[in-house]
Amino acid sequence: MKREEILKVINEADCLHSDAEVATALDRMAATISERLGEADPLVYVVLNGGIIAAGQLLPRLRFPLTVSYLHATRYGDATSGGRLDWKVKPQDDLRGRTVLIIDDILDEGNTLDAILQYCREQGAKEALCAVVINKKHNRKARPDLKADFVGIEVEDRFLFGCGMDYKGYWRNTLAIYAVKGL
Ligand SMILES: O=P(O)(O)OC[C@H]1O[C@H](OP(=O)(O)OP(=O)(O)O)[C@H](O)[C@@H]1O
Numbered sequence: 001m002k003r004e005e006i007l008k009v010i011n012e013a014d015c016l017h018s019d020a021e022v023a024t025a026l027d028r029m030a031a032t033i034s035e036r037l038g039e040a041d042p043l044v045y046v047v048l049n050g051g052i053i054a055a056g057q058l059l060p061r062l063r064f065p066l067t068v069s070y071l072h073a074t075r076y077g078d079a080t081s082g083g084r085l086d087w088k089v090k091p092q093d094d095l096r097g098r099t100v101l102i103i104d105d106i107l108d109e110g111n112t113l114d115a116i117l118q119y120c121r122e123q124g125a126k127e128a129l130c131a132v133v134i135n136k137k138h139n140r141k142a143r144p145d146l147k148a149d150f151v152g153i154e155v156e157d158r159f160l161f162g163c164g165m166d167y168k169g170y171w172r173n174t175l176a177i178y179a180v181k182g183l
């Protein structure tokens, strides 16, 4: 994409949640996570690429013992609708008997997190939980009862970017959450 097009996307986008609103949501999430997992010595996994901002903002708010690593799974690429999940890097630690917390930017249809959590449980995790900054509100979840354990903000059913989410590779690097004009 040309620089002018990249700038046009953000200039024309609707800002759905400001930096301050996302920060407040992260504070709330961190308090709930700390209450639930403060004693659990969790293995925390960031889902690359989208989870980098969520994790970078959330982890310093968690003031209890935990370890952090990453996994890499993707199913959208540059498209605005998802395909098959492509596992690029699976968790490298021994998950047996551990509490696992997965951090990602968004639970949309939920195929990504559903597969990741299932994998962790198959590997022997005692419990596998997930935290997302955004839950997208619609009735196309991979399973009707699919919910994240910790959610920051419920967002309308549009194609989003910012806060880790990309538009054709760009604009992951905002805290605020935007919807692409017309999408
Ligand atoms: O709930 P779902 O419909 O499965 O979508 C959610 C996933 O989509 C995005 O990742 P993407 O596949 O775009 O890869 P990326 O993290 O590299 O952007 C996002 O970071 C989530 O991991």
Ligand SMILES: Nc1nc2[nH]cnc2c(=O)[nH]1
Residues within 6 Å of the ligand: 076, 106, 108, 109, 158, 159, 160, 161, 165, 166, 167
């Ligand atoms: N960038 C982006 N990635 C997603 N992955 C799942 N839903 C979305 C979305 O709305 N925007």
